[in-house]
Amino acid sequence: MILQFIVCIFATISFAVLFTAPKSELIFCGLCGAVGWIVYLSCLELDTGATIANLLATLALTLLARIISALHKMPVTIYLISGIFPLVPGAGIYYTSYYFIMNEMAECSKAGMDTVKVAGAIVLGIVFGFALPQSWFNRLPHLRRGR
Amino acid sequence: MAVTKEILALAVEMGDLLLRNGAEVYRVEDTVMHILNAYEIHDYDVYVLSNGIFASANEDRDDACSMIRHVPLGATHLGRIAALNQLSREICSHECSLSEAWERLETCKTIPYNKTAVRLFFCGLGCACFGYLFGGGPLDAVTAFFIGLVLQIFLDALGRSKSSKFIKNILGSALVTLLALLAMLPGIPVHYDKVIIGSIMPLVPGIALTTSIRDFFNGDYLSGAIHMIDAILTAFCIAVGVGTVITVFRSLMGGGLFT
Numbered sequence: 448m449i450l451q452f453i454v455c456i457f458a459t460i461s462f463a464v465l466f467t468a469p470k471s472e473l474i475f476c477g478l479c480g481a482v483g484w485i486v487y488l489s490c491l492e493l494d495t496g497a498t499i500a501n502l503l504a505t506l507a508l509t510l511l512a513r514i515i516s517a518l519h520k521m522p523v524t525i526y527l528i529s530g531i532f533p534l535v536p537g538a539g540i541y542y543t544s545y546y547f548i549m550n551e552m553a554e555c556s557k558a559g560m561d562t563v564k565v566a567g568a569i570v571l572g573i574v575f576g577f578a579l580p581q582s583w584f585n586r587l588p589h590l591r592r593g594r
Numbered sequence: 595m596a597v598t599k600e601i602l603a604l605a606v607e608m609g610d611l612l613l614r615n616g617a618e619v620y621r622v623e624d625t626v627m628h629i630l631n632a633y634e635i636h637d638y639d640v641y642v643l644s645n646g647i648f649a650s651a652n653e654d655r656d657d658a659c660s661m662i663r664h665v666p667l668g669a670t671h672l673g674r675i676a677a678l679n680q681l682s683r684e685i686c687s688h689e690c691s692l693s694e695a696w697e698r699l700e701t702c703k704t705i706p707y708n709k710t711a712v713r714l715f716f717c718g719l720g721c722a723c724f725g726y727l728f729g730g731g732p733l734d735a736v737t738a739f740f741i742g743l744v745l746q747i748f749l750d751a752l753g754r755s756k757s758s759k760f761i762k763n764i765l766g767s768a769l770v771t772l773l774a775l776l777a778m779l780p781g782i783p784v785h786y787d788k789v790i791i792g793s794i795m796p797l798v799p800g801i802a803l804t805t806s807i808r809d810f811f812n813g814d815y816l817s818g819a820i821h822m823i824d825a826i827l828t829a830f831c832i833a834v835g836v837g838t839v840i841t842v843f844r845s846l847m848g849g850g851l852f853t
Contacts, residue, residue, distance in 0.1 A: 454723050461720030465796065466616075467707050468672040484727065522679045524617060525672045528801050535800040538728055538791045544833030545787070548841050566803065573807045 451488060455481040455533055463529035472525055475515050479530035483508035487534060497561065498568045504534055505572025513576065517584035527573075536565040598635060598652045599659045604695055605629040606661045609640075609647050611703060612678050616670035618805050619644060620812040625682045632686045644809065644817035667824065669707075669753075670801055677702045710750065717746035717796055725792025730785055737784050738792040741773045745793060759824075760831050766797050767835030775843050790836065799828040 459480025460473050468476055486507045490500030512526035539562030546555035609626040613619075623642045626649060630638050638651040645667055650660030681698050684690045690698065707713070721742030722735040730738070748769055752762050774789040806821035 451727065454726050458720055458723030458727060461716040461723060462796075463672070464708060464716040465713060465720065466670045466672045466801075467674075467705075469676045472676070520680075520683070521676050522617070522621065524621070525676060528616075528670065528672065528804055531804050532795065532798070532800045533724070533727060535795075535798050535803065537724075537795050537798040540798065540829050540832055541787065541791050541794065541836060544837040545840065547833075548837045548844075569803065570807045573804065574811050577808070577811055 448485070448488065452481050452485055455484040458533060459529050462532045463525075466528065468525050468529060469521070472519065472521060475519070476526055476529035479508055479512050479515065479526045480533050482511055483530055484533040498564045501534055501565050501568035502572045505531070505569045506576050508534070509573050509576025510579075513579075513584050514587060517587045520588070531569070534565075534569055536562045539565055598655070598657045600692060601630065601633040601635055602638075602649060602651045602659050602661055604633075604692065604699070606647055606649050606663060608678060608682065608699060609642065609649075610663045610665055611699070612675060613642065613644070613647065613665045614668050615674045615678075616668070616672070616801060616805070617675050617678075618808045618812070619814045619817045620808065621675075621679075622647070625678070628682060628686050632688065633692065642814075642817075644805075644814075644820045671705070671707065674702055674705050677705060713750075714743050714746045718742035721745070721793045721795060723792075724795045725788050728788055728791050730788030730792060733782070734784050734788045734792070737774070737777050737782075737789045741770055741777075741789065741793040742796070744773060745770055745796060749796070759828070763797055763828050763831035764835040764838075767794050767832040768839045769835075770794055770797075771836045771839040772843075775839070794832055794836070797828070797832055799825040802828060 456474075456477035460477040463473050463476035483504045487500045487504035490503050491497070495503075508530045509527065512523050512530060515521075515526055516523035539558060542558040543555060543562055546552075546558055605626045608629060609622045612622045612625060619642050623640055626640045626642070626647070627638070630636075630640075630651060635651050637653065637655075638649065641648040645665050647661070647663040647665065650658070652658050653660075681690070681695065681702060685695055708716075718739040719742070722739035725738035726732070726735040745766060749762065749766060752765070770793040771790055774784070774786045774793065777789070778784055778786050802821045802825035806818050806825055809815075809818035809821060
């Protein structure tokens with residue numbers, strides 16, 4: 448699990464570099480991505496199924512991204528775009544097309560529907576994450592200063 | 595007080611730059627409005643799409659002005675978005691005069707992309723890490739690293755020749771699949787599926803999906819739909835690229851390879 452966390456930090460940082468994120472924010476991008484991934488793995492271990500796991504992981508990722516963006520006064524997009532990559536169903540796209548080519552239609556439609564479900568879960572995760580009002584997050588820097 | 599045209603030009607130019615570098619519609623609209631407000635224009639209309647900006651200001655006055663921009667969907671540059679965000683904050687807190695703002699804007703415009711060598715390395719590293727995360731072993735990760743390098747070289751070359759997105763995604767994923775299968779041929783025990791999944795990650799439409807959702811969430815349905823179609827088509831292109839190569843390989847090598 449710790450190894451997964453570290454590898455995922457590097458994976459996310461790599462993509463943040465590809466999108467030319469500011470250098471000072473790279474490590475936080477990595478952190479967002481890795482936290483999302485760990486939540487995803489933990490949910491899978493608790494047997495929630497991939498859809499719920501993706502939903503909760505995206506939710507955690509979105510909230511963390513918003514907290515960091517409020518603290519650093521940076522656009523939330525930076526953390527969110529980099530952090531979402533481990534959760535985006537690249538594997539789903541691959542398996543769907545693979546089974547389609549192999550003419551295993553039952554497997555293909557299963558993989559296809561799973562991919563759509565995961566994409567839907569990511570959508571809902573981000574939507575719920577943004578449902579909290581921005582003013583709550585704007586208060587965070589003041590809380591830290593007040594301490 | 596400066597003339598309307600100058601202020602509107604600054605605001606729209608900033609919006610243009612934000613949009614071009616991959617900011618979501620809501621942020622662009624918000625920024626343009628904030629800047630207009632900061633320079634004391636209160637009578638304005640701003641309408642932003644994912645590939646265009648329409649803005650007008652002070653319509654009932656003599657120096658009325660309106661602007662239209664066409665902004666093609668481009669490569670994402672998060673550093674520029676962050677810099678523009680900072681600039682817009684300073685303008686809003688009135689720390690920045692109009693001419694100063696123009697200068698800063700030009701600096702933001704020229705923030706470079708990372709060096710090619712750096713991008714190559716990190717593309718490889720990203721592919722390797724994802725290959726590992728999605729269940730591959732160390733050997734798969736190493737293979738994915740080299741395929742990632744080749745993929746990024748290929749994407750850079752295509753980027754220079756300005757070919758269409760479809761071509762980029764289909765050829766890119768086909769190249770990845772081909773290399774992964776070739777790596778398996780001399781008997782190296784790689785899990786080619788893990789290698790492929792890791793290596794197509796740079797093509798997967800994560801940004802388009804995220805931006806699309808956020809556009810929908812903010813009520814910009816048209817822009818959301820544009821990005822969503824972008825995401826779906828990209829996914830489709832990847833599937834076509836991967837599928838074609840596997841089919842060809844299978845008919846050449848016989849089915850035994852893919853058990």
